[in-house]
Amino acid sequence: MADRYLSFTGTTPGRFLTRRLGLPQPTALHRWSAEHPSFTGELLHLSAGKSPLDGPDGLAAVLDRTGLAVRARSERPVAVVLDATGVTDIDTLAEVHAALHPVVRSVARSGRVIVLGAPLDTADHHHQAAVQQALEGFVRSLGKEIGRGITVTLLRLTDANAAESTLRFLLSPKSAYVSGQVIGIGGGAEVTAPADWALPLAGRTALVTGAARGIGEAVAATLARDGARVLCLDVPGAAVELDSVAGRLGGTALPLDITAPDAGARILAALPSEGLDVLVHNAGITRDRRLVNMAAERWSSVLDVNLASVLRTTDALLSAGGLATGGRIVATASIAGLAGNAGQTNYAASKAGVAGLVRALAPNAAAEHGVTVNAVAPGFIETKMTAAVPLFIREAGRRMNSLGQGGLPVDVAETTAWLAHPASGGVNGQVVRVCGQSLLGA
Ligand code: NAI
Numbered sequence: 001m002a003d004r005y006l007s008f009t010g011t012t013p014g015r016f017l018t019r020r021l022g023l024p025q026p027t028a029l030h031r032w033s034a035e036h037p038s039f040t041g042e043l044l045h046l047s048a049g050k051s052p053l054d055g056p057d058g059l060a061a062v063l064d065r066t067g068l069a070v071r072a073r074s075e076r077p078v079a080v081v082l083d084a085t086g087v088t089d090i091d092t093l094a095e096v097h098a099a100l101h102p103v104v105r106s107v108a109r110s111g112r113v114i115v116l117g118a119p120l121d122t123a124d125h126h127h128q129a130a131v132q133q134a135l136e137g138f139v140r141s142l143g144k145e146i147g148r149g150i151t152v153t154l155l156r157l158t159d160a161n162a163a164e165s166t167l168r169f170l171l172s173p174k175s176a177y178v179s180g181q182v183i184g185i186g187g188g189a190e191v192t193a194p195a196d197w198a199l200p201l202a203g204r205t206a207l208v209t210g211a212a213r214g215i216g217e218a219v220a221a222t223l224a225r226d227g228a229r230v231l232c233l234d235v236p237g238a239a240v241e242l243d244s245v246a247g248r249l250g251g252t253a254l255p256l257d258i259t260a261p262d263a264g265a266r267i268l269a270a271l272p273s274e275g276l277d278v279l280v281h282n283a284g285i286t287r288d289r290r291l292v293n294m295a296a297e298r299w300s301s302v303l304d305v306n307l308a309s310v311l312r313t314t315d316a317l318l319s320a321g322g323l324a325t326g327g328r329i330v331a332t333a334s335i336a337g338l339a340g341n342a343g344q345t346n347y348a349a350s351k352a353g354v355a356g357l358v359r360a361l362a363p364n365a366a367a368e369h370g371v372t373v374n375a376v377a378p379g380f381i382e383t384k385m386t387a388a389v390p391l392f393i394r395e396a397g398r399r400m401n402s403l404g405q406g407g408l409p410v411d412v413a414e415t416t417a418w419l420a421h422p423a424s425g426g427v428n429g430q431v432v433r434v435c436g437q438s439l440l441g442a
Pocket of ligand 1: 213214216238257259284285305332333378382384
């Protein structure tokens, strides 16, 4: 279902009318395309406090490799990176205001503001912890007020090189619908720079569940674009669509109900001898009812597809060595699992469970198998599922976020591809919302 309002506000009369009526004015977002794969223009590099990331092979070198023209001053930056890792007290926190206050208005449409902070557990003093935590309120508020399709993100890190894939993702059109997020780097698995940043998954194998349509199809296509050989899994009832997706991507179709007791064994049997590099748990269902009206079957079917099968297949693959060292697991949560939603006690329980799995398994999987475990938590994404939502609820879902529009399946797919990247070994145990900073949830 096309977002006609977004198209209308892109016209001159539409802009005039919606401004006069005080209605939301979403900006059409700049997304990745083969013709325009990256931003062009200036990256304004600012700092507050004395940064520990400075140094010959530090942040400046990583920013230079993004391809943007890094400047200390810029009239119209496409992106601003404010290094606030050196903010230790109220005075250095004021430098955050002093640095960004004069420049926020000049950031280009659909541009980026990225604030770098220190991990909270590295603070030497409670004042430092307080002002580093303060950056979260700052970033989330700026994301809500900046407008013009600009996203604002806080990245916590100690080593700029371990954050290179993340900085490249955030400083590209691939992260168009990720805003208001706090992402931590560190404590993960090995970081491997790819031979070719345009084909980071070359020679790797990825399995995507629920790949016959919607977000899963977009994930499989994006991982294939990045060079992966894709195994596309979906229920046997979707075999025709699945074959067509797998055929188009030069991959392999795996018609299989992920809740089958032998699903793990059948996946293992379908893998190449080197094992799997990327496992994307995307298959999911909803069976909405308020708890008073919810039959046990609605509860068990949702928990079985969305959580129990994720637990079972993850365990089966890890214990049998089915995931190669350097492997990546990306599961799919939902903002409904973080915020709660009337009529979705089953669905929200399953998706909160996914977030719990990710946080608990991540350190062990990295230590024992060299595998990272993260989740994407989509907000309102334009799919067949959301097209079936009644008009007014659909409009509310689309507009109630900082970007004033729904996301596209490709937004979730690009975020998954960043988490699946060989250089994203430092990103572990994160639940990253792809929601345009939805008003729902934290
Ligand atoms: P969709 O309904 O369009 O696609 C889901 C796919 O999973 C279908 O192809 C389906 O056949 C497959 N599937 C379902 N049960 C399966 C099973 N037992 N075994 C194998 N495959 C199975 O859904 P959509 O919108 O693409 O969602 C994908 C994921 O993203 C789901 O986990 C969903 O909960 C999550 N999500 C979606 C949001 C949205 O706005 N569309 C928002 C938040 C989360």
